[in-house]
Amino acid sequence: MRIVVTGTPGTGKTTVSKILGDRFKLPVYNLSELIKEEKLYSFYDRNRDSYAVDIEKLTRFFADKDNFIAEGLVAHYIPCDVSVVLRVNPEAIQERLKERNYNEEKIEENVEAERIAFCATEAFENFEGQTFLHINTTERTPEEIVNVIIEGIERGGVVEEIDWLEG
Ligand SMILES: Nc1ncnc2c1ncn2[C@@H]1O[C@H](COP(=O)(O)OP(=O)(O)OP(=O)(O)O)[C@@H](O)[C@H]1O
Ligand SMILES: [Mg+2]
Known part of the structure:
Protein backbone atom coordinates (compact mmCIF):
# COMPACT_ATOMS: atom_id res chain seq x y z
CA MET A 1 0.00 0.00 0.00
CA ARG A 2 1.25 3.48 -0.90
CA ILE A 3 0.13 6.08 1.64
CA VAL A 4 0.92 9.79 1.54
CA VAL A 5 0.35 12.11 4.51
CA PHE A 24 1.10 -1.36 8.92
CA LYS A 25 4.77 -2.45 8.95
CA LEU A 26 5.52 0.05 6.21
CA PRO A 27 8.70 2.09 5.75
CA VAL A 28 8.12 5.78 6.50
CA TYR A 29 9.80 8.47 4.42
CA ASN A 30 10.09 11.94 5.89
CA LEU A 31 10.10 13.99 2.71
CA SER A 32 12.11 16.97 3.93
CA GLU A 33 14.91 14.59 4.99
CA LEU A 34 14.58 12.48 1.86
CA ILE A 35 14.69 15.48 -0.47
CA LYS A 36 18.01 16.53 1.05
CA GLU A 37 19.53 13.04 1.28
CA GLU A 38 18.56 12.01 -2.25
CA LYS A 39 19.00 15.50 -3.72
CA LEU A 40 15.43 15.60 -5.01
CA TYR A 41 15.54 19.40 -5.25
CA SER A 42 16.17 21.79 -8.07
CA PHE A 43 17.82 24.51 -6.00
CA TYR A 44 18.34 25.86 -2.52
CA ASP A 45 16.01 28.77 -1.76
CA ARG A 46 18.08 31.08 0.41
CA ASN A 47 15.19 33.40 1.24
CA ARG A 48 13.10 30.58 2.66
CA ASP A 49 16.08 28.57 3.98
CA SER A 50 14.67 25.50 2.27
CA TYR A 51 15.14 23.31 -0.77
CA ALA A 52 12.81 23.73 -3.72
CA VAL A 53 11.61 20.22 -4.40
CA ASP A 54 11.86 18.83 -7.92
CA ILE A 55 8.50 17.03 -8.25
CA GLU A 56 9.72 14.94 -11.17
CA LYS A 57 12.71 13.65 -9.19
CA LEU A 58 10.43 13.04 -6.22
CA THR A 59 7.89 10.98 -8.16
CA ARG A 60 10.71 9.10 -9.91
CA PHE A 61 12.13 8.10 -6.51
CA PHE A 62 8.82 6.46 -5.55
CA ALA A 63 7.93 5.09 -9.00
CA ASP A 64 9.26 1.55 -8.31
CA LYS A 65 7.95 1.38 -4.72
CA ASP A 66 4.63 -0.28 -3.88
CA ASN A 67 4.66 -0.15 -0.10
CA PHE A 68 5.47 3.02 1.79
CA ILE A 69 4.28 5.95 3.81
CA ALA A 70 5.56 9.30 2.56
CA GLU A 71 4.93 12.24 4.86
CA GLY A 72 5.54 15.91 4.22
CA LEU A 73 4.30 19.13 2.69
CA VAL A 74 4.68 17.87 -0.88
CA ALA A 75 3.47 14.29 -0.26
CA HIS A 76 0.29 14.77 -2.30
CA TYR A 77 2.32 14.98 -5.51
CA ILE A 78 3.36 11.33 -5.16
CA PRO A 79 1.10 8.76 -6.88
CA CYS A 80 -0.53 6.68 -4.13
CA ASP A 81 -3.36 4.41 -3.03
CA VAL A 82 -4.28 6.43 0.04
CA SER A 83 -4.03 10.20 0.46
CA VAL A 84 -4.27 11.57 4.01
CA VAL A 85 -4.67 15.27 4.85
CA LEU A 86 -4.25 16.17 8.51
CA ARG A 87 -5.99 19.32 9.71
CA VAL A 88 -5.86 21.02 13.10
CA ASN A 89 -7.24 24.15 14.68
CA PRO A 90 -4.93 27.02 13.56
CA GLU A 91 -4.40 27.97 17.21
CA ALA A 92 -2.61 24.65 17.70
CA ILE A 93 -0.36 25.44 14.73
CA GLN A 94 0.53 28.74 16.35
CA GLU A 95 1.41 27.13 19.69
CA ARG A 96 3.34 24.25 18.18
CA LEU A 97 5.43 26.39 15.82
CA LYS A 98 6.13 28.89 18.58
CA GLU A 99 7.60 26.03 20.61
CA ARG A 100 9.90 25.33 17.68
CA ASN A 101 11.08 28.94 17.73
CA TYR A 102 9.91 29.68 14.21
CA ASN A 103 9.91 33.43 13.53
CA GLU A 104 6.64 35.40 13.68
CA GLU A 105 6.35 35.69 9.93
CA LYS A 106 6.74 31.97 9.33
CA ILE A 107 4.27 31.16 12.10
CA GLU A 108 1.66 33.56 10.68
CA GLU A 109 2.17 32.21 7.17
CA ASN A 110 1.46 28.67 8.34
CA VAL A 111 -1.45 29.62 10.61
CA GLU A 112 -3.01 31.36 7.61
CA ALA A 113 -2.29 28.38 5.35
CA GLU A 114 -4.21 26.15 7.77
CA ARG A 115 -7.05 28.65 8.09
CA ILE A 116 -7.60 28.73 4.35
CA ALA A 117 -7.02 24.97 3.89
CA PHE A 118 -4.09 25.50 1.54
CA CYS A 119 -2.68 21.95 1.76
CA ALA A 120 -6.09 20.31 1.69
CA THR A 121 -7.04 22.26 -1.43
CA GLU A 122 -3.81 21.26 -3.17
CA ALA A 123 -4.40 17.62 -2.23
CA PHE A 124 -8.00 17.78 -3.55
CA GLU A 125 -6.70 19.31 -6.76
CA ASN A 126 -4.26 16.42 -7.19
CA PHE A 127 -6.95 13.82 -6.50
CA GLU A 128 -6.72 10.89 -8.89
CA GLY A 129 -9.29 8.47 -7.53
CA GLN A 130 -7.29 7.14 -4.60
CA THR A 131 -8.76 6.63 -1.13
CA PHE A 132 -9.01 10.11 0.37
CA LEU A 133 -8.92 10.93 4.08
CA ARG A 140 -7.48 13.59 19.14
CA THR A 141 -4.36 11.79 20.29
CA PRO A 142 -1.92 10.53 17.62
CA GLU A 143 -3.09 6.95 18.39
CA GLU A 144 -6.75 7.97 17.89
CA ILE A 145 -5.84 9.62 14.58
CA VAL A 146 -4.11 6.44 13.42
CA ASN A 147 -7.27 4.48 14.27
CA VAL A 148 -9.36 6.97 12.28
CA ILE A 149 -6.97 6.51 9.32
CA ILE A 150 -7.12 2.70 9.48
CA GLU A 151 -10.94 2.70 9.74
CA GLY A 152 -11.10 5.28 6.96
CA ILE A 153 -9.01 3.10 4.65
CA GLU A 154 -11.29 0.13 5.38
CA ARG A 155 -14.34 2.24 4.57
CA GLY A 156 -12.81 3.54 1.34
CA GLY A 157 -12.40 7.14 2.49
CA VAL A 158 -13.43 9.75 5.04
CA VAL A 159 -13.89 13.45 4.46
CA GLU A 160 -14.52 15.30 7.70
CA GLU A 161 -16.02 18.72 7.35
CA ILE A 162 -13.63 21.40 8.55
CA ASP A 163 -13.97 25.15 8.19
CA TRP A 164 -11.72 27.29 10.37
CA LEU A 165 -13.11 30.46 8.77
CA GLU A 166 -16.56 29.82 10.18
CA GLY A 167 -17.76 31.47 13.41
N1 LIG B 1 -2.64 14.71 17.93
C1 LIG B 1 -1.78 15.49 18.57
N2 LIG B 1 -2.13 16.05 19.74
C2 LIG B 1 -1.27 16.85 20.38
N3 LIG B 1 -0.03 17.18 19.96
C3 LIG B 1 0.37 16.66 18.80
C4 LIG B 1 -0.47 15.79 18.03
N4 LIG B 1 0.20 15.44 16.92
C5 LIG B 1 1.38 16.05 16.97
N5 LIG B 1 1.51 16.77 18.10
C6 LIG B 1 2.66 17.60 18.48
O1 LIG B 1 2.72 18.68 17.58
C7 LIG B 1 4.05 18.96 17.20
C8 LIG B 1 4.20 18.86 15.70
O2 LIG B 1 4.04 17.50 15.29
P1 LIG B 1 4.83 16.90 14.06
O3 LIG B 1 6.26 17.24 14.16
O4 LIG B 1 4.47 15.47 13.96
O5 LIG B 1 4.17 17.74 12.87
P2 LIG B 1 4.56 17.76 11.32
O6 LIG B 1 3.27 17.87 10.59
O7 LIG B 1 5.41 16.60 11.00
O8 LIG B 1 5.36 19.11 11.16
P3 LIG B 1 6.38 19.51 9.95
O9 LIG B 1 5.56 19.73 8.73
O10 LIG B 1 7.00 20.77 10.38
O11 LIG B 1 7.35 18.39 9.82
C9 LIG B 1 4.93 17.98 17.98
O12 LIG B 1 5.37 18.62 19.14
C10 LIG B 1 3.97 16.86 18.33
O13 LIG B 1 4.33 16.21 19.51
MG1 LIG C 1 7.36 16.51 10.23
Whole structure:
Protein backbone atom coordinates (compact mmCIF):
# COMPACT_ATOMS: atom_id res chain seq x y z
CA MET A 1 0.00 0.00 0.00
CA ARG A 2 1.25 3.48 -0.90
CA ILE A 3 0.13 6.08 1.64
CA VAL A 4 0.92 9.79 1.54
CA VAL A 5 0.35 12.11 4.51
CA THR A 6 0.21 15.84 4.00
CA GLY A 7 -0.84 18.90 6.02
CA THR A 8 0.32 22.30 7.24
CA PRO A 9 3.59 22.28 9.25
CA GLY A 10 2.77 21.23 12.82
CA THR A 11 -0.38 19.22 12.04
CA GLY A 12 1.32 16.02 13.23
CA LYS A 13 2.38 14.31 10.00
CA THR A 14 5.64 12.91 11.39
CA THR A 15 4.13 11.86 14.73
CA VAL A 16 1.15 10.11 13.15
CA SER A 17 3.11 8.53 10.28
CA LYS A 18 5.57 6.86 12.64
CA ILE A 19 2.73 5.13 14.51
CA LEU A 20 0.95 4.27 11.27
CA GLY A 21 4.20 2.80 9.89
CA ASP A 22 4.49 0.55 12.95
CA ARG A 23 0.88 -0.58 12.64
CA PHE A 24 1.10 -1.36 8.92
CA LYS A 25 4.77 -2.45 8.95
CA LEU A 26 5.52 0.05 6.21
CA PRO A 27 8.70 2.09 5.75
CA VAL A 28 8.12 5.78 6.50
CA TYR A 29 9.80 8.47 4.42
CA ASN A 30 10.09 11.94 5.89
CA LEU A 31 10.10 13.99 2.71
CA SER A 32 12.11 16.97 3.93
CA GLU A 33 14.91 14.59 4.99
CA LEU A 34 14.58 12.48 1.86
CA ILE A 35 14.69 15.48 -0.47
CA LYS A 36 18.01 16.53 1.05
CA GLU A 37 19.53 13.04 1.28
CA GLU A 38 18.56 12.01 -2.25
CA LYS A 39 19.00 15.50 -3.72
CA LEU A 40 15.43 15.60 -5.01
CA TYR A 41 15.54 19.40 -5.25
CA SER A 42 16.17 21.79 -8.07
CA PHE A 43 17.82 24.51 -6.00
CA TYR A 44 18.34 25.86 -2.52
CA ASP A 45 16.01 28.77 -1.76
CA ARG A 46 18.08 31.08 0.41
CA ASN A 47 15.19 33.40 1.24
CA ARG A 48 13.10 30.58 2.66
CA ASP A 49 16.08 28.57 3.98
CA SER A 50 14.67 25.50 2.27
CA TYR A 51 15.14 23.31 -0.77
CA ALA A 52 12.81 23.73 -3.72
CA VAL A 53 11.61 20.22 -4.40
CA ASP A 54 11.86 18.83 -7.92
CA ILE A 55 8.50 17.03 -8.25
CA GLU A 56 9.72 14.94 -11.17
CA LYS A 57 12.71 13.65 -9.19
CA LEU A 58 10.43 13.04 -6.22
CA THR A 59 7.89 10.98 -8.16
CA ARG A 60 10.71 9.10 -9.91
CA PHE A 61 12.13 8.10 -6.51
CA PHE A 62 8.82 6.46 -5.55
CA ALA A 63 7.93 5.09 -9.00
CA ASP A 64 9.26 1.55 -8.31
CA LYS A 65 7.95 1.38 -4.72
CA ASP A 66 4.63 -0.28 -3.88
CA ASN A 67 4.66 -0.15 -0.10
CA PHE A 68 5.47 3.02 1.79
CA ILE A 69 4.28 5.95 3.81
CA ALA A 70 5.56 9.30 2.56
CA GLU A 71 4.93 12.24 4.86
CA GLY A 72 5.54 15.91 4.22
CA LEU A 73 4.30 19.13 2.69
CA VAL A 74 4.68 17.87 -0.88
CA ALA A 75 3.47 14.29 -0.26
CA HIS A 76 0.29 14.77 -2.30
CA TYR A 77 2.32 14.98 -5.51
CA ILE A 78 3.36 11.33 -5.16
CA PRO A 79 1.10 8.76 -6.88
CA CYS A 80 -0.53 6.68 -4.13
CA ASP A 81 -3.36 4.41 -3.03
CA VAL A 82 -4.28 6.43 0.04
CA SER A 83 -4.03 10.20 0.46
CA VAL A 84 -4.27 11.57 4.01
CA VAL A 85 -4.67 15.27 4.85
CA LEU A 86 -4.25 16.17 8.51
CA ARG A 87 -5.99 19.32 9.71
CA VAL A 88 -5.86 21.02 13.10
CA ASN A 89 -7.24 24.15 14.68
CA PRO A 90 -4.93 27.02 13.56
CA GLU A 91 -4.40 27.97 17.21
CA ALA A 92 -2.61 24.65 17.70
CA ILE A 93 -0.36 25.44 14.73
CA GLN A 94 0.53 28.74 16.35
CA GLU A 95 1.41 27.13 19.69
CA ARG A 96 3.34 24.25 18.18
CA LEU A 97 5.43 26.39 15.82
CA LYS A 98 6.13 28.89 18.58
CA GLU A 99 7.60 26.03 20.61
CA ARG A 100 9.90 25.33 17.68
CA ASN A 101 11.08 28.94 17.73
CA TYR A 102 9.91 29.68 14.21
CA ASN A 103 9.91 33.43 13.53
CA GLU A 104 6.64 35.40 13.68
CA GLU A 105 6.35 35.69 9.93
CA LYS A 106 6.74 31.97 9.33
CA ILE A 107 4.27 31.16 12.10
CA GLU A 108 1.66 33.56 10.68
CA GLU A 109 2.17 32.21 7.17
CA ASN A 110 1.46 28.67 8.34
CA VAL A 111 -1.45 29.62 10.61
CA GLU A 112 -3.01 31.36 7.61
CA ALA A 113 -2.29 28.38 5.35
CA GLU A 114 -4.21 26.15 7.77
CA ARG A 115 -7.05 28.65 8.09
CA ILE A 116 -7.60 28.73 4.35
CA ALA A 117 -7.02 24.97 3.89
CA PHE A 118 -4.09 25.50 1.54
CA CYS A 119 -2.68 21.95 1.76
CA ALA A 120 -6.09 20.31 1.69
CA THR A 121 -7.04 22.26 -1.43
CA GLU A 122 -3.81 21.26 -3.17
CA ALA A 123 -4.40 17.62 -2.23
CA PHE A 124 -8.00 17.78 -3.55
CA GLU A 125 -6.70 19.31 -6.76
CA ASN A 126 -4.26 16.42 -7.19
CA PHE A 127 -6.95 13.82 -6.50
CA GLU A 128 -6.72 10.89 -8.89
CA GLY A 129 -9.29 8.47 -7.53
CA GLN A 130 -7.29 7.14 -4.60
CA THR A 131 -8.76 6.63 -1.13
CA PHE A 132 -9.01 10.11 0.37
CA LEU A 133 -8.92 10.93 4.08
CA HIS A 134 -9.42 14.46 5.39
CA ILE A 135 -9.12 14.36 9.15
CA ASN A 136 -9.64 16.86 11.93
CA THR A 137 -6.91 15.96 14.44
CA THR A 138 -7.94 18.61 16.97
CA GLU A 139 -8.58 17.00 20.36
CA ARG A 140 -7.48 13.59 19.14
CA THR A 141 -4.36 11.79 20.29
CA PRO A 142 -1.92 10.53 17.62
CA GLU A 143 -3.09 6.95 18.39
CA GLU A 144 -6.75 7.97 17.89
CA ILE A 145 -5.84 9.62 14.58
CA VAL A 146 -4.11 6.44 13.42
CA ASN A 147 -7.27 4.48 14.27
CA VAL A 148 -9.36 6.97 12.28
CA ILE A 149 -6.97 6.51 9.32
CA ILE A 150 -7.12 2.70 9.48
CA GLU A 151 -10.94 2.70 9.74
CA GLY A 152 -11.10 5.28 6.96
CA ILE A 153 -9.01 3.10 4.65
CA GLU A 154 -11.29 0.13 5.38
CA ARG A 155 -14.34 2.24 4.57
CA GLY A 156 -12.81 3.54 1.34
CA GLY A 157 -12.40 7.14 2.49
CA VAL A 158 -13.43 9.75 5.04
CA VAL A 159 -13.89 13.45 4.46
CA GLU A 160 -14.52 15.30 7.70
CA GLU A 161 -16.02 18.72 7.35
CA ILE A 162 -13.63 21.40 8.55
CA ASP A 163 -13.97 25.15 8.19
CA TRP A 164 -11.72 27.29 10.37
CA LEU A 165 -13.11 30.46 8.77
CA GLU A 166 -16.56 29.82 10.18
CA GLY A 167 -17.76 31.47 13.41
N1 LIG B 1 -2.64 14.71 17.93
C1 LIG B 1 -1.78 15.49 18.57
N2 LIG B 1 -2.13 16.05 19.74
C2 LIG B 1 -1.27 16.85 20.38
N3 LIG B 1 -0.03 17.18 19.96
C3 LIG B 1 0.37 16.66 18.80
C4 LIG B 1 -0.47 15.79 18.03
N4 LIG B 1 0.20 15.44 16.92
C5 LIG B 1 1.38 16.05 16.97
N5 LIG B 1 1.51 16.77 18.10
C6 LIG B 1 2.66 17.60 18.48
O1 LIG B 1 2.72 18.68 17.58
C7 LIG B 1 4.05 18.96 17.20
C8 LIG B 1 4.20 18.86 15.70
O2 LIG B 1 4.04 17.50 15.29
P1 LIG B 1 4.83 16.90 14.06
O3 LIG B 1 6.26 17.24 14.16
O4 LIG B 1 4.47 15.47 13.96
O5 LIG B 1 4.17 17.74 12.87
P2 LIG B 1 4.56 17.76 11.32
O6 LIG B 1 3.27 17.87 10.59
O7 LIG B 1 5.41 16.60 11.00
O8 LIG B 1 5.36 19.11 11.16
P3 LIG B 1 6.38 19.51 9.95
O9 LIG B 1 5.56 19.73 8.73
O10 LIG B 1 7.00 20.77 10.38
O11 LIG B 1 7.35 18.39 9.82
C9 LIG B 1 4.93 17.98 17.98
O12 LIG B 1 5.37 18.62 19.14
C10 LIG B 1 3.97 16.86 18.33
O13 LIG B 1 4.33 16.21 19.51
MG1 LIG C 1 7.36 16.51 10.23
